[in-house]
Amino acid sequence: MFKVLLIEDDFSLFSEIETRLTQWSLEVEGIKDFGSVLTEFTAYQPDLVIIDIQLPKYDGFHWCRLIRSHSNVPILFLSSRDHPTDMVMSMQLGGDDFIQKPFHFDVLIAKIQAILRRVYNYNSSITEVKSWCGAVVKNEKNLVTNQHGTIELTKNEMFILKCLINKKNTIVTREELIKNLWNDERFVSDNTLTVNVNRLRKKLDDIQLGRFIETKVGQGYIAVEEVE
Structure with missing residues (x-):
């Protein structure tokens, strides 16, 4: 503290x-x-x-x-x-x-x-992510690539995706996401978080990954790992 x-x-x-x-x-x-x-x-x-x-x-x-x-x-x-x-x-x-x-x-x-x-050197200690559901996540360039193409995310969208993937198959609460965004100097309200998640999911739809970000009503979001 x-x-x-x-x-x-x-x-x-x-x-x-x-x-x-x-x-x-x-x-x-x-x-x-x-x-x-x-x-x-x-x-x-x-x-x-x-x-x-x-x-x-x-x-x-x-x-x-x-x-x-x-x-x-x-x-x-x-x-x-x-x-x-x-x-x-x-x-x-x-x-x-x-x-x-x-x-x-x-x-x-x-x-x-x-x-x-x-x-x-205080930060949110979010672990780097390299792959998810067969896609390559390039954090520094805010790009996600798989066999269906490449999408470019905003910094907030990338940060949210990383938070979810780091706890894949586990619900991440909205409160946790907002606090992690604050720790990384990105300031979002509850409504702004919803907008960012919706935009993230829409972009992921372009490379057929949108369905793997699920909303858990009253709880938060979950990134489901694709099962081969």
């Missing part, structure tokens, strides 16, 4: 961010004394720092300088001010990313996920 130190004095926003992040198995800690941020940072040893620029006593830039003098932990800045200089200053002081308030939480999640993947 990654540890996030959230340095935000707006209690309402802090609570909302904490709730969203803990839903994705991130541990979140706040600041008790805004005059002792460095002390609390050192005690907590977070994997990521999210810091507001406007804070009591000292601003986020001040604390970023101090944190950077002790650690290379990734830092994501938050700001309610519409000043390009804030972003420039954030980057010059060693910040890894910047997001302006108000923001959509999907954007915040995307930035956090990108930082964790970049710094800690």
Whole structure:
């Protein structure tokens, strides 16, 4: 579980961010004394720092300088001010990313996920797939080929196919698919997942494989391995 130190004095926003992040198995800690941020940072040893620029006593830039003098932990800045200089200053002081308030939480999640993947090589650990039902799956090129032809998939469609094939003949729940897509920096809603699966199945029909992706109503999807 990654540890996030959230340095935000707006209690309402802090609570909302904490709730969203803990839903994705991130541990979140706040600041008790805004005059002792460095002390609390050192005690907590977070994997990521999210810091507001406007804070009591000292601003986020001040604390970023101090944190950077002790650690290379990734830092994501938050700001309610519409000043390009804030972003420039954030980057010059060693910040890894910047997001302006108000923001959509999907954007915040995307930035956090990108930082964790970049710094800690965090990914969904989906196993590579080379073949399925007599077809060759070329992940890097998003191609599926068999004796009936070749189809090109979108990145989301390929990722879904790989998730299903890796657990062939086993039901993969919709929740599991959505979470795996999130872990790989692809953000989908429940409706978007349905659209992607339907498009995937339609493309697979072109090489006579669509019937091997089955829908299990109320549960999820299953990739059936062709039996010779």
